[in-house]
Amino acid sequence: MPSSSGTRRFRSPLTERPALRARRVGQIIERLQARYPDVQLPLTHQDPFQLLVATILSAQSTDAVVNRVTPTLFAQYPTAQALAAARRRDVERIIKPTGFFRQKTAAIIHMSQSLVERFGGHVPLTMEDLLTLEGVGRKTANVILSAKRLEAWEGGGDPSDGMGIVVDTHVRRLSQRLGLVSSDDVGKIEQQLMAIVPREAWATFSLRLIYFGREVCTAKRPRCRVCPLNALCPSAPYEGYPPWMQTRRTRGMAHEPGHKRKRNAIRR
Numbered sequence: 310m311p312s313s314s315g316t317r318r319f320r321s322p323l324t325e326r327p328a329l330r331a332r333r334v335g336q337i338i339e340r341l342q343a344r345y346p347d348v349q350l351p352l353t354h355q356d357p358f359q360l361l362v363a364t365i366l367s368a369q370s371t372d373a374v375v376n377r378v379t380p381t382l383f384a385q386y387p388t389a390q391a392l393a394a395a396r397r398r399d400v401e402r403i404i405k406p407t408g409f410f411r412q413k414t415a416a417i418i419h420m421s422q423s424l425v426e427r428f429g430g431h432v433p434l435t436m437e438d439l440l441t442l443e444g445v446g447r448k449t450a451n452v453i454l455s456a457k458r459l460e461a462w463e464g465g466g467d468p469s470d471g472m473g474i475v476v477d478t479h480v481r482r483l484s485q486r487l488g489l490v491s492s493d494d495v496g497k498i499e500q501q502l503m504a505i506v507p508r509e510a511w512a513t514f515s516l517r518l519i520y521f522g523r524e525v526c527t528a529k530r531p532r533c534r535v536c537p538l539n540a541l542c543p544s545a546p547y548e549g550y551p552p553w554m555q556t557r558r559t560r561g562m563a564h565e566p567g568h569k570r571k572r573n574a575i576r577r
């Protein structure tokens with residue numbers, strides 16, 4: 310196994326002992342914290358309702374595009390009540406740049422109607438309730454529950470609200486490259502991360518991985534040679550393309566992120 314720094318390398322994350330993995334996770338968290346001491350959600354919002362709408366709009370889009378359309382959207386529809394009563398074509402025209410705009414329009418209007426009918430127009434801050442809303446899957450619910458802690462909504466954390474860990478495309482890729490998980494499935498990745506990341510770090514762990522995935526460990530050009538996690542990463546000797554990820558990729562496209570993209574485009 311090549312090792313330019315003389316640091317211990319891992320043959321495969323699947324053979325690593327749990328105690329060693331737990332120690333490595335702690336070191337990864339420390340280095341990410343040092344690099345990104347202050348993290349905040351990239352989607353512009355003023356309250357839970359706006360963040361929920363923006364997160365639904367971000368499916369298959371970019372945060373930058375969403376942040377360009379939401380000021381207009383929220384100026385015209387600032388509350389769940391207003392959006393619940395909106396005409397579809399008016400909303401479609403505003404959010405069109407985010408893609409899948411017809412499905413997303415239907416989702417945010419139906420979601421707003423549910424908020425009005427069942428939750429008094431307020432966003433419920435538990436996983437169980439969030440998952441009953443149109444267009445809301447675990448990823449979106451985890452974004453809301455992370456923001457609840459980071460921005461101290463209703464006092465912040467409540468261990469019984471069901472929060473997990475946000476797994477988006479960056480978190481999925483980096484968890485695999487860093488050898489923290491042994492699955493390609495986002496649901497299993499979340500469960501495996503929850504088992505090894507300390508609970509108090511759940512809200513910020515994903516955000517820091519997302520920052521890092523955009524800056525250093527990018528999808529197409531991971532900068533392994535200058536990466537501050539190099540000595541802790543089993544993918545470093547493979548320049549970010551380890552055999553365990555390629556094996557899963559070739560085993561079946563059913564696990565690829567783009568598979569069934571259209572059908573699941575807005576439930577995340």
Ligand code: SF4
Nearest residue numbers: 526531533536542549
């Ligand atoms: S060493 Fe490479 S694959 Fe590993 S985290 Fe750094 S950039 Fe990503």
